[in-house]
Amino acid sequence: MVIVFVLVALAVLAVVAGLHRYLWRRLVRDTTRRRGPARRVGTVVLVAGPTLMITALVAERAGAPFWLQRTLAWPGFLWMALWLYLMLAVVAGEAVRPLLRRLIEKRAPARAPAAEEPEPETASVAASAEGAARDDANAPSASAPRAAAPTSGPAAVRPAPDSPAAGPPAPYSSATPETADFTRRLFVSRVVGGAAATAAVVTVGYGTYGVLRGPSVKRVTVPLAKLPRSAHGFRIAVVSDIHLGPVLGRGFAQKVVDTINATQPDLIAVVGDLVDGSVQDLGPAAAPLARLSARHGAYFVTGNHEYFSGAAQWVEEVRRLGLHPLENARTELPAFDLAGVNDLAGESEGQGPDFARALGDRDTSRAVVLLAHQPVQVHEAVKHHVDLQLSGHTHGGQLWPGNFVAAAANPTVVGLDRYGDTQLYVSRGAGAWGPPTRVGAPSDITVIELASRQA
Template identity: 45%
Template sequence: MVLAVVVTAFAVIGLIHLYFWKRLVRDTLRPGPARRIGTGIAVLLAVLVPATLIGTRTGHATWLAWPGYLWLGCAFYLLLTLAVLEVPRLVIRLAGRRSADTPAMTTAGMPASGDAPTGPAGPIGSPAADTSSGAATPPGIDRRLVLARGAAVFAGLTAAGVTGYGVRTALSRPRIDRVQIPIAKLPRAMDGTRLAVVSDIHLGPLTGTRHAGRIVEVINSVGADIVCVVGDLVDGSVAELGRFAEPLAGIESRRGAYFVTGNHEYYSGYQEWVTEVASLGVRPLRNERIELDGLDLAGVNDLGGAQVGDPPDFRRALGDRDTTRPVILMAHQPLAAEQAAPYGVDLQVSGHTHGGQTMPFNLLVGLQQPVVSGLGEVDGTPVYVTDGAGFWGPPVRVGVPPQVTVVDLRTR
């Protein structure tokens, strides 16, 4: 099964780069040294993508991370732009065929056929009959080559520009998104309780320690009562990335900072990370619940943990609680609300979606998750989904800047 997925992925990568070669090399360059160089570059880029994915995942070629993931991000928008350009390309081609099928007309409005009136120099209206010109009509320009080169330049500049903007956005300081959410059971003494919700930090080979430090600075700037780190903290082992997580020890909050696993923790040695996060002063909530004055805070393992024997347990986290008290549930995926709803959760805070990370990919995320970004409702349960403070894969965010969410809980 895994082998089939890998083979399919490599085949898709190969076909995409074959398409790039056709549109950007074969269609734009005549046979010769330039085309051979372009072909070589296309092959190298095709090899770079799987080499980067394998090398960064195994930790044996992390030096490929920046060039490989940058090209992966650029390739996405290059493919999108070229696909859009296929429409005018088809229209121009059809128009050219239609004009070729239409009989040519003379300047006198007569069909240019063998039955046309003739004069001493040949058929009336023919170039040879126009003795005032003094020269034959020059050969036409290769319109197809000009159009192909124009499309290639436009697609390349568009992809590079959008990718550059996306990189700058992805590496920028997270913005603060503020929302007030009423909780019917919230005691008046806890009105205005402030949650800082952050997800999808994705510490990895492209981030360094500055990434986590920048996020912690934003968290500390909001004066949170409770900090909720809702999964996908890392993309690698503690041995590789432990030093990148050290700034988390500086998180400031009145009632503590808490963590639940995301699906990426299960690719990265979740047991070690649970221990490491706890050592930094961020308490993991492992299918459990704690009481914070008049509020219950619960956390469940990610849905992906079921594949490695560490599944979410909603009954354990929520089943025996005092239902007169409000409960906030930390769960990485918004989809978890479908299982949490029967337990009367007052609010679920989640991440996972990145808000789509790169437009128009956000349109596809909604096919898998019931809420993509912001406040929504799943089976009667309010769910707030933060857009994530980091990035996964290419260091690119387009239309969805990194985010730390401040949730002010209010009594009704």
């Protein structure tokens, strides 16, 4: 097992190194002159970036000291997002590159085709060598008698090279086409590379700003056939995937709490992936959750990241903060039942989801709302006649085109969907895992307003 893990790790590292070398070629080597300071700086960035990224991931998973995780997290995780969009932009630039080059060649004077694209030093050396070869070819051989230089007559009077009598110089030396071709290639590489780098930095910067300013509020109405008229308009604030950790801390938790409380919900549902770290490290960051306020209280179910962070300790911590953990359990509210199941990741610890325990022996004439972190759990919910399942986990893809990857692994990526008689709502989540960045999947807190068909 260890050997397999090592081999997989080495394969991943090889892929990461190969892709970064590709970026180095396009963004550094092709846009700079040899041995210049710009090339050295670019090389350092494209070596330090992936090193910090991998180190940050390892530090988080290995439970390194929290100060070290925080030191590595910002540069390492931001590089992860920047790398993704640099790759996408540079690959897109491959289609633009030949078009731009062709346009420049049409506007430039005709040149002889170049065999290579030498760098400036190479072109200079080639020109010098070629000139030396011409001089040797034109020089008289050692065995041939030297002709005496004429001191009089027409041959004695030679116009200076710059004088009008000398005539125009040859338009291009034999090395000039290669140098001109290299210059065009350098210009194209700089334009394409600069545009790619700018697009990636702007995309990541805006996506990071979107996360740090806090989640927006979505409002969705969900009709339930079994909901009594008295509960028409009942509001559930759904928040998932807050991901408190070395990047998003106490200040972010306070923004989430303030946003939820401002909606004045009847009930709050925290559907997993609250944290990325231990209670010891993140207890202070989670403290603002104690100020969550709703008429029927706040409820919590575990997500997969809780099982990476000490799920049992976090269940006790959220209970201490005033939330009600639903560990494969159900509670009866005045108008409907509220149930919750553990995340699938708990199966490795013998604490996986138990739908029979959470939903068995209930009054099936009453509506039931289920809290389950992963959308894929809806298939079991259908079997147990759940009316509405509330989930998160997908982040809506978080970083486009991650939504296509999320769609391959989840029945629903975001929004309201129906499976048989069960409705499923998936939130994009309030925070972010890894890079504190979202592109094409803005963070949200959703207020679900239940509607009675009898109203």
